[in-house]
Amino acid sequence: MFRTQILKTAPKELSHYTSRLNPGIGRAHKLLLDRGQGSYLYDASGKKYLDLACGIGVTNLGHCHPRLVKVVQNQAAKLWHGQLCHGVHTAMADLIEEMQTILPEQLNSLMFSSTGAEAVETALKIARSSTGRQNVVVMQGGFHGRTNACLSLTTSKYVYAQTTRPLMPGVVVAPPPYATQLHIDNDTDVEVMSKRCLAVLEDLIHQASHPSEVAMLLVEPVLGEGGYLPLPAVYLRGLRQVCDKYGILLTFDEVQTGFMRTGSFFAFNQFQVMPDILIFAKGIANGLPLAGVATRQEIANKCPVGTHGGTYAGNALACASAAEVIRVMKEEKIFDNVAERNVQFMDALKNFAREPNSPITEIRGRGLMIGIQFDAAAGFASAVVNAAVERGLVLLNTSKYEVLRLIPPLNITKEETDEALQKLFDSIRAVSKDFKVTSNGGSVKPCCPTACYGGNQPCRWLRV
Numbered sequence: 184m185f186r187t188q189i190l191k192t193a194p195k196e197l198s199h200y201t202s203r204l205n206p207g208i209g210r211a212h213k214l215l216l217d218r219g220q221g222s223y224l225y226d227a228s229g230k231k232y233l234d235l236a237c238g239i240g241v242t243n244l245g246h247c248h249p250r251l252v253k254v255v256q257n258q259a260a261k262l263w264h265g266q267l268c269h270g271v272h273t274a275m276a277d278l279i280e281e282m283q284t285i286l287p288e289q290l291n292s293l294m295f296s297s298t299g300a301e302a303v304e305t306a307l308k309i310a311r312s313s314t315g316r317q318n319v320v321v322m323q324g325g326f327h328g329r330t331n332a333c334l335s336l337t338t339s340k341y342v343y344a345q346t347t348r349p350l351m352p353g354v355v356v357a358p359p360p361y362a363t364q365l366h367i368d369n370d371t372d373v374e375v376m377s378k379r380c381l382a383v384l385e386d387l388i389h390q391a392s393h394p395s396e397v398a399m400l401l402v403e404p405v406l407g408e409g410g411y412l413p414l415p416a417v418y419l420r421g422l423r424q425v426c427d428k429y430g431i432l433l434t435f436d437e438v439q440t441g442f443m444r445t446g447s448f449f450a451f452n453q454f455q456v457m458p459d460i461l462i463f464a465k466g467i468a469n470g471l472p473l474a475g476v477a478t479r480q481e482i483a484n485k486c487p488v489g490t491h492g493g494t495y496a497g498n499a500l501a502c503a504s505a506a507e508v509i510r511v512m513k514e515e516k517i518f519d520n521v522a523e524r525n526v527q528f529m530d531a532l533k534n535f536a537r538e539p540n541s542p543i544t545e546i547r548g549r550g551l552m553i554g555i556q557f558d559a560a561a562g563f564a565s566a567v568v569n570a571a572v573e574r575g576l577v578l579l580n581t582s583k584y585e586v587l588r589l590i591p592p593l594n595i596t597k598e599e600t601d602e603a604l605q606k607l608f609d610s611i612r613a614v615s616k617d618f619k620v621t622s623n624g625g626s627v628k629p630c631c632p633t634a635c636y637g638g639n640q641p642c643r644w645l646r647v
């Protein structure tokens with residue numbers, strides 16, 4: 184209904200512009216977006232949408248946060264672009280100071296870039312320069328970006344690189360310890376599964392490579408495109424041990440999980456495993472293009488002068504926004520809101536999932552990075568996305584499985600969360616009428632009996 188109205192108000196405009204963009208772009212919606220304010224997006228006809236996608240986990244402080252608008256306006260009147268080759272601009276100096284307050288002391292060498300993919304490629308260059316090795320181990324279902332090297336490291340969907348092969352060689356793909364992905368019984372013990380997957384990983388390091396040829400092990404602590412799968416702490420600690428054993432650089436891609444998305448500045452803060460290389464992007468500047476890599480000085484020191492740079496690397500407007508993002512996150516106690524809204528989402532979803540004939544088989548995630556897995560025919564999750572936008576709710580699905588992902592603003596209010604949940608449930612109920620769904624009725628269990636990451640929030644992985 185909503186979509187018809189949008190097309191009525193702007194039929195020419197929408198098709199006119201989409202027809203002039205590359206048809207290879209994947210689209211979940213057909214919206215002509217005009218502005219955003221807080222947790223809401225507005226289309227060109229003035230229609231309002233509650234945004235539970237945040238531009239794929241980018242606008243973590245909502246749209247046009249007044250403090251960010253102000254610093255960006257001030258910076259725009261001062262300096263837009265200051266080339267790295269000339270030195271450092273004051274917006275970057277400010278950001279370096281703020282980054283030091285949220286990064287562990289060891290990760291004291293930074294390199295900024297504009298996109299997540301660029302940052303992943305920077306990490307690859309650093310790992311190869313530092314180790315003198317070539318190969319990379321990645322997780323099955325991982326997503327690391329759309330440039331050629333990043334596509335070589337991405338295994339979430341074949342289509343991303345379908346027509347651009349051959350890809351970069353030397354990539355070893357390891358299975359994540361997750362029942363759905365391993366096609367084993369849902370009740371398999373997490374520790375057992377983690378140990379088995381670590382053993383397979385070691386086999387692969389010897390069979391598909393040689394340990395002395397592996398530069399880095401690249402992993403998202405919560406697989407994003409892989410289905411919003413929080414990797415268990417026991418497994419992540421095991422990865423650290425494997426890397427230490429073979430001199431491999433453990434690299435966390437926190438492009439999506441970073442900047443408070445999972446309830447702490449970085450997901451790794453919660454499970455006490457220190458990466459050698461950390462990749463960040465998305466939420467750092469709340470929508471201005473900024474990304475980067477943090478590593479230890481002795482690793483970075485192996486990069487010859489001239490290795491890194493970039494026309495827009497560490498753009499001044501983006502750096503100004505990023506430094507303020509960090510201050511706002513601390514001062515507005517975003518950490519507390521993420522914890523409270525996590526409980527609100529999880530409890531409501533759990534209750535809904537227990538209704539008779541519910542299509543939901545699992546709810547999982549950390550902080551405000553929540554995945555809902557359906558046991559339903561293919562296309563169910565995207566049908567829910569379409570039903571939701573008609574009700575004024577922007578959602579995304581993810582992975583090759585039938586999974587919805589909820590990525591709300593981290594400062595979403597209790598009332599907005601209620602509104603989102605109501606619209607979500609209405610959409611799932613409406614779509615369930617048209618799809619074959621398998622009823623559930625199993626038990627609800629967390630992924631670990633204790634706090635999964637050894638942090639202060641248990642990993643919420645609920646089987647229903």
Ligand SMILES: Cc1ncc(COP(=O)(O)O)c(C=O)c1O
Pocket residue numbers: 239297298299300301303326327328329403407436437438439464465
């Ligand atoms: C985990 C992860 N890594 C890398 C990327 C690539 O980032 P970008 O799209 O900014 O290049 C993404 C983007 O979704 C991501 O989720």
